[in-house]
Amino acid sequence: MRADIRHVTEYAYDEPAWDSFNEVRLHPEASARQQLKSFHLLIEPEASSVTSHRDYFGSIVHHVHVHEPHRVLRIEAQALVITKPLPTPPSMPLSALAEVRGEASEFLIASPRVPPGNWPEVFGVARPSPDDDLPTFLRDLTHQFFTQFTYKPGATSVRTTIQEFARAQQGVCQDFTHAMLGVCRTLGIPARYVSGYLYSGGEMVGADATHAWVEALIPGAGWTGFDPTNDVLAGEKHIKIGHGRDYPDVSPVRGTFYGGGQGSLDVEVRVYGEQAQ
Template sequence: MRAEIKHVTEYRYQEPVWDSFNEVRLHPQRDERQNVLAFNIHVTPDVPVTSHRDYFGNLIHHVHVHERHTLLRIEAHTLVVTYRSRVPAPTSVQSLDPFRRELTEYLIASPRIPEAHWADIFEITAPLRTGDLPDFLMELTRTLYRRFTYTPGATNVRTTLEQFAGTGRGVCQDYAHAMLGICRSLGIPARYVSGYIYAGANFVGAEASHAWVEAYIPGAGWVGYDPTNNTEVVEAHVKIGHGRDYSDVSPISGSYHGSTRGELDVEVKVYDQQQ
């Protein structure tokens, strides 16, 4: 798929604020499944934009507005080509044994996924019943999709995994955190992915940044699964970055000086240029 993406974030303040600093994670990754043809970021007020790569290899842009302002607008335009993912060959969960030490950070607790036996909490009663790791991960994807209801506005960035397990309603971030917790409690290294999804493929989650999971499968590497949409990662998915959970790859995070609160408005559009 050849996708054009427009992502606009606006903060509006009733009174002027100053010394606003934001970390922006909107640049898609380049890997075997996708290639970034163009990326531009525009900021109002007009300020220089710098960048660096974080611990996980994600590209972060820095936006620092010293002057007083009542509007901060960050607009990113991206042109990216995505390709089909490789189908992982059958392999047992025991094949993970040599890799767990080097992938420890994706097996232990993280800020939004505390240590717990999440497979029991989410009532995954027959884990790895076939012994085939890719088959189990796809079955887990289907199980979460069927068990929970995608409900925009039902949760927010402060909703805990326990609360989502109790209510059964949430958004892609919650589905991803649930799958991460279950995988890690079963000894399967898994990481959180932030990105976009094309709505024209009849998937939900295109109205904002999307989230899914990558699990490590020996012989195939990191393989993506989207429990919100009951699918493996396909050409409609555009990856921005990955981390332990949402805390590591939130699209925009920052701070400012001033006594007023800001109103946030986000617009995301993903177009398939081949349509």
């Protein structure tokens, strides 16, 4: 699929702000599944400097400094990406994970937004046996969370905990993803948080902002995406930016500034997709 992405983040301030420093993670990943044809970052007012580096997890991070006083800061990311469909992961027992857990240990331990807990019991997930099929279990877990929780924008915030989501049973893709990560890691399944974009064509939810889903490690197939918010495998309509342990590792834009007074934030994402030739 060919995906043309426009992502606009706009901060508006009551009073002039200055020396705004922002860390921007909006650069789509380049991989065997995903070709990045172009990427542009547009800053208004003009940035004093823009630098970049790869973070610990391999994502490209841009550092944007706007020195001059401003009442509005606009960060627009434009990207053109070609994605490929993924094959269905092969069947294999959960016991096969013993061979790969060592190479993915950081996605098995607790993280700030995915703390230790009896998450299978909290969310009513039946613990699988070592002989159960791993891809089938993950697909069933994706479906269970899709049917169990209600997608409701505004019901939660970026600071909502898994415990709060478990009580409310409603939230957004970030909450679905953190909950599924908790269950997977508790069961010894390496799993990581993915930030990206979604072309829905009106068929799926979560396309009006950056989207989140889970990647679980399946021996022989590698990291495979599961989207519990939409009850699908992450395929060619999912455009990956990067991954980490949880949301703070891949938050799209964050930073600091002086002045500004009271401010407001507006985010607009548009993904235009068509089948690649």
